[in-house]
Structures are given as C-alpha cells and as structure tokens.
Amino acid sequence: MKNLISRRAVMAGSAAAGALGASGLPAYAAEPDWKKYAGTTLEVNLIKGPRGDLLQKYASEFTELTGIKVGSEVIPEQQQRQKAVIELTSGKPSFDVIHVSYHVQKRQFEKAGWLADLTGFMKDPKLTAPDLTVDDFSAGGLQFAKNDKGEMHSLPWSVDYFILYWNKELFAKKGVALPKTFDEMVAAAEKLNDPANGIYGFVGRGLRNANMTLWTNFFLNYGGEFLDAKGNIQTDGPEAIEATKLYQKLLTKTAPPGTAGFNWMESMASLTQGRSAMWIDGVGWAPPVEDPNASRVAGKIGYAVVPAGPKGSYSATYGDGIGIPQGSTKKEAAYLYCQWAVSKTMGARLLQSGGGVPFRASVLNDETVRKGVKMPSEWLDSVIGSAKISKLGLPVIIPVAEFRDLVGAALTATLSGADPATELKKAHEQFRPILERSEKA
C-alpha cells in the first residue's frame, strides 16, 4: 500500500515536471495548500467545445494535484444554458463549478445572484497562488467577471475574438490584396466571386441568432453603440442600418446561396472546401482549418484582424468564464478547480492548441508559451492584434437570447431581399418592450 502511494506521488511530481518542461516555467509556484480538500468530489458542468474538452481531458492532473475527484459533464451549448438556468433557479444545483458564456449569461446570472463571490478567495494566500491576481486579467475579462460593486463572481477563462480568415491561394490567383477596410473588403469579395466555378468572395453566418456575432462586428466598426446613456437599445440607428447594408451586400451578392441557413459550421465547411475566399468568425476555428484531414486549404489560409470600418476598427469579443454556484457546499474545493482551469499551464494549453485565448496577460506575454503555439504565426498575430482593439460583441442585458433572435431574424430577412431599415425598425419595436420589462423586474 505504502509503495503505491509513494508511486502516485512520484507520478504527480513527474506530471508537474512535464508541465514545467512544456511551458518552461514553474507551473504551480509558492503554492497554496492544494491538498487541503483531498477526497472531496466535485461535479463540473462544461460546454462542449475546445475549451470544455480541454478541462475534461486534463481533469486527472487536477485530481493528482489536489486529491479532489472530478465528475465532468460536457453538454452542448444550448442545452447547457437551459440546464444551468433551471438548476440554478432551484437553488440546489447538481454541479459545483459552472462554465459561463459571459456574452449571453453575465447580466442574467448577476441579477439573479447565482454565482458565489470569489473576491475573498482571491485575497487568501492559502487558497490562491501568488501569480493569480486580478490585474493579470485583461480589461475585457474583468468587465465580464466583475459585477457593478466590483466583486469577482467568476474567473475569466477564455476570450473569443472575431478575425478574418482569408484564402491566400484564391487571393493570389485573382491578384487581390488583403483588405484593410470594409470598402476594400467589398471590392475584394466582388473580384474574388466566381459563382460559375463555385467560388465565392465571402462567407459568414446568416442563421438567425448566430448571425448577430458577425453583424455586431460590422456594427461596432460603423461606430455603433448598443445602449445609450439611459440604457435604450440602439439597433435601429444609422450605424445599424449601414452595418446591415454591408452585411446584406456581402452575404447576398458575394456569398454561396443559402447563407440564410448557415451557422459557423456551414460557413467553415465552405472555407475549408476552398469554396469561399473570406470568412469572419471566432479565433477558435483555426485548429480544424489547419487540419489536413478535415480541410482542403490547410496551410493556405491567412489570418488578419477584421477590416476597419468608417468609424473605427474593433474586434467583436465574446468570452467564457468559470464560476461557482452560490448553492454549492464545496466552494473552496471548487475554487481550486477554477483556479486550475485558468492557471498558466492550462492557459498555455488552451492557446497552444488554438482552442481559445486566455484572458491572462502573464500567459499571452510569455515567450515560451508563444513558441509552443501550433497554429501559424499569423494566427497569433491576429489574436494579439485583436486583443488591442477588442470590444464586447453583445450588449450586457438580460434578454440576450431575445435580442439575438429578433434582430437576427431581421438580418436573415434582409438576405432574401427585405429592406434593412424597415426590418431593423420592426425588430427594434418588438425588442424594446422586452428589454424594458426585463430591467424593471
């Protein structure tokens, strides 16, 4: 028995050493008491995708480090959001750690008071490693994680910037240069568009709701702001109309037919089949695009920041965090897990695999971590470039789902020829009372 235990300890040590070798830095330096909650079992609720999968894959390392057992439940995004709300409402959720989509859930979770305050934990040296400080998270991350009183109710984990994917081969064939502005992008898309040969200039999300993430990047670059000083939504203003005209033009004149039903998956398929020359979407799709087994264009894709609009250059930003439900009885152990999830080792893995981008400057600015990135260097440049111009891609309100559905439906309608101004006005009038009701409650 004793032998077995010591062997385990050795294995844990070697795993840590392995991590150390990979990142070239002390993985867990001047440590808190990791083993204090050994024997506890945590239930973790994660969203299916590169980020959730990563935590699940390495959960055994966390168990070796802390002696805490982990049951990971990884479910698709839509179902996870429903489950989270229903369980958190009950007050006794079945999980101790929850994966939060900030851009959808921040305001909802905050108003309902579902997540535990982590501010105290972060100040406790017995619980928190010294390298984990509030200042290490980027401003966008803190904007997501802090409530209006400045308390941290989750740890910012992974950020998603919108970037431009472009097919270098198709661009070279037509002698087109990488566009830097919207006007150049439209001109390039028109020049690259060749429907007779099944080649299209641009592809992007057209499916209701999903399309909002692309459209808001256009909206931001036209100088749009979601809410005015009084909290009124401004999606029927001139910026929104201009953004919608651009959206309509690109997705009807220079995109494959049927984009009204395209989500990221269909759009990515069009890019990876070499059918579309440009695609604007999240940074996290680089791994499948660069996978020669799944993509015909591996190695031929360039990455760039989203072209600038007339009123600015932004990257629409979405983010994931990890938090602890107020109803959990194992908050300290759960906090150790959250801390591990955003640790340097896990952050480096996240970045290096291309599945997401950590919010922590100490990970992003680390030369050795950067060297380990398996994606092309242009990808990393586009990530760092986008971080400098990042802006929240959705308004911080409770009825985000209604907002995305209603305005998204208006956008989809313009793809079959409806007038942008009329459709936006209609959506705006439907959405305004919903927003007012949610803020009043």
Next chain:
Amino acid sequence: MLAEAGTSIPEVPAWRPPSYWPFVAPALFVVSAVIVFPWAFTIWMSLHEWKIGAPPTFVGLANYLRLPRDTRFVESVWNTLLYTGLSVLLPVGLGTLAAVVFNTHFPLRGLIRGLFILPMMATPVAIALVWTMMFHPQLGVLNYLLSLVGISPQLWVFHPATVIPSLVLVETWQWTPLVMLIVLGGLAAIPAEPYESAQIDGATHWQVFRYISAPMIAPFIFIAAMIRMIDAVKSFDIIFAITQGGPGTASETINLYLYSVAFVYYDVGYASAIVVVFFALIVALAGSLVLIRQRTHWNEAGGAG
C-alpha cells in the same frame, strides 16, 4: 326478495357509500394529477409575469393582451395554419391515390406495399437530418436531380418563401403511407357487388371511384385527415431539426415559438398564455372538422347525400 329483505333486516342504514367509489378513486386521482392540475396551473401561470429566476407577480390578462401585438406570435399562427393545411391535404390526397393503386392486383404488390410504408417507420429526427443534407443548395442531391431535368437550383429550406412547402414535402413523404394504410383498410371492407353492377352498367374507372369508392371510403379518409391534423399541428421535431423556425422566423410555428419563449427566454407566464391560446386553436380546429363530418354525414357509409 325485496319484501323479505325489508322485514328481516329492519334497520337499513340511511346512507351507504356508493360501492363504486373505491374503483373510481384511482382514475380520478390520476386524471386530476396529470390533466386537471397542470391545466389549472398553466392558467394560473398565464395570469402572472413570471421569468425563471424571479418571483411571479400577478398581472391579470396582460400576457394575453401582449399576444395580438406580438408580430412573431401572429406570424407563427399563420405559419401553423399553412403548415397544417398543406400537411393534411397532400398526404391525404396522395395517400388515397396510393391506396386505390395498391388495391388493384399487380405483380409484386405485397413487396411494393411493404417498401411504401417504410418511411413511416423511421425516426423523425433522423429523417430530418438526412433531408437537411438533401436540401443543401450546393451539396444536396435534390438540386442535383433538378439539374438533370434542366431546372435551376432552388434554395429549399434556406428561403422564406419555399421553406414551409419544403418542410411539408418531408412530412408528406413520411406520412402518406399512414393515410394509405387507413384508406386501404377501408377499400378492403367495401363489398364487391356495387363494383360488379357498375361493370355491367359500363361505368368508367373515374365513375367507379367517384360514385362507389369515394363515398364508401369517405369515413376512413376523414379519420386519416383527423389524425394528420393532430400530428401536423403539434409537429415540432422535423421543423426544429431542419430549420429551427428559420430562415428568420419564416417556418416558426406556434410550437417552436412556444419552445423559445419557455425554454430559451424563460418567460414562463407569457409561454403559458400562448399554450392556452394554442389549446383553444386546436379545439376550434378539431371542432370544425367534427362539424363538417356531421354536416356531410360522412360517418354513414351512404356517403355525402
């Protein structure tokens, strides 16, 4: 006997619990637990502003007053009616035709009948996923087939104008066999004599169908239409799996909108109001079908007289 009982047991208790009560109780309990209570609770919820995560507040009929001004709801009612109408008419028409064909004798009839009812046996979601691929404007087989006969590619479920007919196509493909089975059963029950006399009188095929078969199988067609209507009105799986109500809201039926309001927006009070109206609509539809049946006396084998 009675007199004897009266004399031998003079003191009959004034009240005895009816002997059937214990037998009714379980059924009564189940009915009130699974039907009456949810119904009453739904109506109660529909009178409250209730978002999951916040306590309910009584708002009277405010949720119902929201409905006519909610363009998404109004559109979803029309979409439901259109979808239901088409997915009753097409399968019933084609199913009746198929039944008449399969009622005649031809080689390999059993095998072909068997093949014909296969779609009915598949899982709707699996079917929906396969059809989604077939509808794909660039990679789908349907546009390829159209190109063979020189028709330009269509957008199918990716265009608001064609999305409902395309979905009805899937529904028709799957449920025509059911109508065929019901009507075929009806045809098999018709006696042979009327056909023989028609033959002697020199009636054409059309006349035989119009004046003998059609009136006699009308009750069966009616049943098939009723079943189709119930199925179509509550249809969710095929629409959700193929379009999720899109593009935009072009194929959003009441059911899909209801799902969004209740389980995506968590607006339980408003969703309950939609349920109540939806229920009223179903009752109205079923009632009008029953009324038509009574008016036309389709239930009597004599036919519409």
